Amino acid sequence: MAKNDDVKVLGAWPSPFVMRARIALNLKSIDYEFLEETIGSKSQLLLQSNPVHKKVPVLIHGDKPICESLIIVQYIDEVWTSAPSILPSDPYDRAIQRFWAAYVDDKLFASMRQIKSLEGEEKKAMVEQATEGIVLLEEAFEKCSKGKPFFGGDRIGYLDIAFGSILGWLRATEKMGEVKLLDEAKTPRLVKWAGRFCADGAVKDCMPETDKLIELAKVLMAKMKGAPPKQ
Amino acid sequence: MVDEVVLLDLWASMFGMRVRIALAEKGVKYEYMEDDWRNKSDLLLKMNPLHKKVPVLIHNGKPVCESLIIVQYIDEVWKDKSPLLPSDPYQRAQARFWADFVDNKVYGVSRRVWATKGEEQEAAKQEFFEIFKILEGELGDKPYFGGETFGFVDIALVTFYSWFYVYETFGKFSIEAECPTIIAWAKRCMQKESVAKTLPDQKKVLESLLSS
Numbered sequence: 001m002a003k004n005d006d007v008k009v010l011g012a013w014p015s016p017f018v019m020r021a022r023i024a025l026n027l028k029s030i031d032y033e034f035l036e037e038t039i040g041s042k043s044q045l046l047l048q049s050n051p052v053h054k055k056v057p058v059l060i061h062g063d064k065p066i067c068e069s070l071i072i073v074q075y076i077d078e079v080w081t082s083a084p085s086i087l088p089s090d091p092y093d094r095a096i097q098r099f100w101a102a103y104v105d106d107k108l109f110a111s112m113r114q115i116k117s118l119e120g121e122e123k124k125a126m127v128e129q130a131t132e133g134i135v136l137l138e139e140a141f142e143k144c145s146k147g148k149p150f151f152g153g154d155r156i157g158y159l160d161i162a163f164g165s166i167l168g169w170l171r172a173t174e175k176m177g178e179v180k181l182l183d184e185a186k187t188p189r190l191v192k193w194a195g196r197f198c199a200d201g202a203v204k205d206c207m208p209e210t211d212k213l214i215e216l217a218k219v220l221m222a223k224m225k226g227a228p229p230k231q
Numbered sequence: 232m233v234d235e236v237v238l239l240d241l242w243a244s245m246f247g248m249r250v251r252i253a254l255a256e257k258g259v260k261y262e263y264m265e266d267d268w269r270n271k272s273d274l275l276l277k278m279n280p281l282h283k284k285v286p287v288l289i290h291n292g293k294p295v296c297e298s299l300i301i302v303q304y305i306d307e308v309w310k311d312k313s314p315l316l317p318s319d320p321y322q323r324a325q326a327r328f329w330a331d332f333v334d335n336k337v338y339g340v341s342r343r344v345w346a347t348k349g350e351e352q353e354a355a356k357q358e359f360f361e362i363f364k365i366l367e368g369e370l371g372d373k374p375y376f377g378g379e380t381f382g383f384v385d386i387a388l389v390t391f392y393s394w395f396y397v398y399e400t401f402g403k404f405s406i407e408a409e410c411p412t413i414i415a416w417a418k419r420c421m422q423k424e425s426v427a428k429t430l431p432d433q434k435k436v437l438e439s440l441l442s443s
Binding site: 052061064066067068071072074075078079091092094095098099102103136 | 281290293295296297300301303304307308320321323324327328331332365
């Protein structure tokens with residue numbers, strides 16, 4: 001397979017899912033063209049490349065579209081086999097990383113996003129749910145990292161990418177909701193890991209600024225509130 | 232060291248069935264342990280503390296959870312026989328995409344078809360056929376979703392076939408009438424020993440649901 005076939009990423013700057021594809025390509029030192037979707041509309045190219053879900057990210061390699069962020073990350077790891085490896089080589093370690101990445105996607109991110117629009121008891125319950133999950137990830141970090149700086153060991157790996165990509169929104173949620181999700185007291189290892197992740201060369205150019213995410217969230221929330229009732 | 236493989240499961244779980252099919256395809260000997268959904272075992276709570284759900288594969292004492300993750304694990308450990316995922320990275324990405332589609336779309340809508348009534352049920356029935364029509368489109372005229380050979384997506388979806396009689400009875404519709412290609416594909420899968428021996432009889436599943 002030709003090494004640097006035309007590689008494009010269809011994405012949007014605030015999306016943690018899009019970030020995952022970009023981090024993976026950066027780790028493998030693959031040049032790509034970033035095609036930014038306008039927030040609020042979907043381009044022809046997007047609708048053609050992802051007719052089933054109509055969502056970013058889409059990786060377009062040559063003329064082949066690949067969809068779903070974690071599937072894209074695995075694809076990148078399998079096509080560009082040079083170091084570093086994104087998934088570990090041991091099947092059990094792979095299963096553990098896939099398990100926690102699925103947890104981030106199916107439960108943690110969703111509950112985290114709701115926090116900023118909730119109040120009172122509902123908010124408290126959601127915050128508890130999210131922090132319980134993060135405490136479990138602290139335990140997973142101990143097991144996966146085996147004393148090294150990342151879930152993946154010496155370098156960023158699959159679970160680092162899956163969980164680290166939501167750090168921008170995590171910090172935005174903490175500020176907007178005036179809550180603490182990544183707590184020095186409860187999850188000290190993850191607090192340090194988060195700093196290392198965000199500073200990594202493969203990550204820092206595509207991690208959105210917390211304040212920009214907050215601005216965007218406010219705009220979107222205002223739009224939803226001000227939207228006229230459907231006729 | 233002899234491999235010790237244990238599967239914690241529920242006989243009617245379409246997720247557990249996926250794992251049983253994968254183990255059968257690979258010829259892996261294992262101990263089957265039926266859990267009790269009304270009274271979850273200590274072993275289940277210990278092996279899957281986060282979700283507390285079956286299936287859980289326990290390989291030499293170490294638990295693996297989430298059915299599609301387990302199937303990939305099985306494919307990677309017992310890699311010398313009957314590959315379940317394609318070897319080409321693009322084909323693998325496609326297989327993962329469609330298996331993920333089944334997980335995210337088929338289970339939810341199927342549940343609503345039998346567990347709801349009135350308008351909600353009508354909406355679920357419509358969505359059910361939309362989703363299955365998309366799957367029919369993806370299958371096309373291939374014998375299996377994987378092409379010539381039975382594979383990952385087939386395993387992800389065929390287990391729902393054992394629940395078709397439940398959906399048809401509660402939804403008062405015929406799946407064959409709307410999606411004949413899917414039924415033909417399911418019957419083709421049932422010709423495989425691993426599938427035929429795993430999937431429970433459709434009427435048995437309905438009976439068990441009605442009596443629970």
